[in-house]
Amino acid sequence: MKQPNMQQMMKQAQRMQAEMARVQDDLKNERVEASVGGGAVKVAMSGELQVERVTIDASAVDTEDISMLEDMVAAAVNEAVRQAQDLAARKMAAVTGGLGLPGGLF
Secondary structure (H helix, E strand, C coil): CCCCCHHHHHHHHHHHHHHHHHHHHHHCCCEEEEEECCCCEEEEEECCCCEEEEEECHHHCCCCCHHHHHHHHHHHHHHHHHHHHHHHHHHHHHHHCCCCCCCCCC
């Protein structure tokens, strides 16, 4: 049985590592936007999971029911996080070939 070429495997791993670093850097420039309440609350987030903007329509502000607005903001942030994580996972899977690396490493 032929032994695997360790040098070739190391080069391939280095190429994959460089490509993964490039994708992570590219994610800095990616944006996702989530909205809830029919667009009453919107959250824009970077591919690095940084909230960049929260937009709240005046119609969503009810001083008698602040908890509803709080719930909508939380829901919009959670959806934006989900979208950004999905984006990162798709981009990394394209590099790793869907290897399913451990520890959430895509």
